[in-house]
Amino acid sequence: MGRVRQLLRDRKLLAVRRPDGTMAVPAAFLDGDQIVKGLNGTLTVLCDCGFDDADALRWLFTADETLPGTPISAIAEHRRTEVNRRAQALAI
Numbered sequence: 001m002g003r004v005r006q007l008l009r010d011r012k013l014l015a016v017r018r019p020d021g022t023m024a025v026p027a028a029f030l031d032g033d034q035i036v037k038g039l040n041g042t043l044t045v046l047c048d049c050g051f052d053d054a055d056a057l058r059w060l061f062t063a064d065e066t067l068p069g070t071p072i073s074a075i076a077e078h079r080r081t082e083v084n085r086r087a088q089a090l091a092i
Contacts, residue, residue, distance in 0.1 A: 012040045014053050026057070028072045038080030042071070045084050049091035059087075 004025065007013040013035060015023040029036055046056040060072040064086065067074045071083045 007035070011043055011047055014043065014057055016057060026061075026072075028061075028076065031076065036072075036076050037078070038075045038083075039072075042075060042080060042084055042087060045087040046090075049087060051090075059090075 004013065008015055013025060013029060015025050018024055029039055043056060046059065051059065061070050063070050067082065074083045
């Protein structure tokens with residue numbers, strides 16, 4: 001659990017607050033016991049664009065017709081460069 005907290009502090013991972021107040025990492029962020037490759041970079045881009053954690057989570061799980069699918073699904077499918085381009089465009 002300590003490693004997860006450190007990853008959250010370092011913004012290499014995001015968590016969702018459940019209605020009961022506990023925090024949970026979305027399963028889509030994990031590939032087995034590893035973080036989905038490329039998620040860290042996308043989170044950095046979103047942070048640099050001014051997104052807070054809630055906005056970043058919402059964006060990652062919102063369908064985008066131009067991808068197609070959600071940004072997190074595209075990252076999991078090794079299309080992170082395409083996702084990061086879209087994220088960077090949000091800052092302009």
